[in-house]
Amino acid sequence: MSTRRQTLRALGAGGIAASLGLPLHSRAQGALLENLKIVVGFPPGGTTDAFARGLAEQLRGKYATTTIVENKPGAGGQLAAQALKAAPADGTTLFLSHDHTISILPLVVKNPGYEPHKDFVPVAGFATFVNALAVSGGTPAKSVDEYVKWVQTQGGGKGAVGVPAPASVPEFLVKVIAQRYQLDLVAAPYRGSAPMIGDMLGNQIAAGVGSIPDFIDQHKAGKLRVVAVLGGARQAALPEVPTFAELGLKGFEDVPYYGVFAPAGTPRATLDEFSAALQRVIAMPEVRERLSGLGLAVGHSSGEQLAARERAYSATWAKIIKDSGFQPQ
Structure with a gap:
């Protein structure tokens, strides 16, 4: 079995949580959510899905009584984003995604069925990659x-x-x-x-x-x-591989991100509570080591920091896409 497959199995099967024996603090006594659903816009088995499943396992019984991951693959996460827009703004449905669905699709699709800045609120970021x-x-x-x-x-x-x-x-x-x-x-x-x-x-x-x-x-x-x-520096997971900037192709130092998003209107206190729970998960040393081994740069960012990163990333790629001559479909 490959190292990546072993890692993903560990993440998806609770290795990110129970197998480490590292508890999260529970929510206030008697204040557990009844159900928490984490929507993923890609099929089971990938990095995004594995992290969502590991997080759901860790939060079960501590943040919510029942936690599930719902895969809605298709159109680069577009279907999952539309599902988040239609979900109740009560903290029971969250969307774990990377940059493509949030920052890029609205630039290349005329009517994706959602407006990230209007329909979603960033909860927290947990990693970047190149x-x-x-x-x-x-x-x-x-x-x-x-x-x-x-x-x-x-x-x-x-x-x-x-x-x-x-x-x-x-x-x-x-x-x-x-x-x-x-x-x-x-x-x-x-x-x-x-x-x-x-x-x-x-x-x-x-x-x-x-x-x-x-x-x-x-x-x-x-x-x-x-x-x-890509990126501004060589990657710890592949230190022998040069960056494109070293080779003379500059302007791509801003890196993609992974984050969690909620429907607009979700109470701020609920978002802050989930953000704190996510921060505790990725602070676990073995979790950080596993995700870093996949080539992710792991680090918690607040909802405000994630929003700022998303705006900057969208602005960078809006220019690149326009300069390429691409016409939104």
């Missing part, structure tokens, strides 16, 4: 320069690069990489990172752009190679 360019084992490339030369010689400067979803940050990164290295690269969208990585492992596609958590285990196993990462 995207990366990886090449399949079927290519000889061990660096970005070698990949560029390989594309030039094998495809006459033309090539396809996998991305986990259409109109996502990875797709726009493919455009930027193509411009930087004067290649004719086409983004090949998949329905999630798993099928993309499957095709990379089968040498059906030579390269892909996705998050470090998507690639890290296969990179360490030598089955594919991460050749460059």
Whole structure:
């Protein structure tokens, strides 16, 4: 069993909580929520789902009598976001998501069915991560320069690069990489990172752009190679891999985030209580170690801090998307 799979099993099966033997403080005596539902916009088995399930396990009997994770995959989290908008604003339904659904989809979809700044309120952030360019084992490339030369010689400067979803940050990164290295690269969208990585492992596609958590285990196993990462510094999980900034491609230092969101109008006291509970979970040393091993930079941020990060991230990518010539669909 792979390290990542073992990690995700531990997170999703309560390893983030019960197996550590580290208790959370309960809510006020007799004040447990009856039910807590954490909505996830992606299928079971991924990092987002695993963290949501571990958190739900830890909060059961301490923050709420019953805690469940509801997966609503599809359209890059759009269906899950619409479900959150329709949920009661009483603290019983929360949405655990990363940047794509909150910051990017409203920029690339004309009518996503929700307005994050109007319909949601940020509760807390718990991690950031970076995207990366990886090449399949079927290519000889061990660096970005070698990949560029390989594309030039094998495809006459033309090539396809996998991305986990259409109109996502990875797709726009493919455009930027193509411009930087004067290649004719086409983004090949998949329905999630798993099928993309499957095709990379089968040498059906030579390269892909996705998050470090998507690639890290296969990179360490030598089955594919991460050749460059975004962000302002090299990543602790992959210290040997240079940043694109080191290679001359700057302007992508602002990194994506993971956070929890609630329907607008949810009482502030309820949000603060959940934020404090989340902070205690990610403070557990073994939890931090596990998530860091997946390539996440773990750290709690308040709802206000998460909102500020989301605004800055949206502004950065609004310009990049506009400059790319992309028209919202």
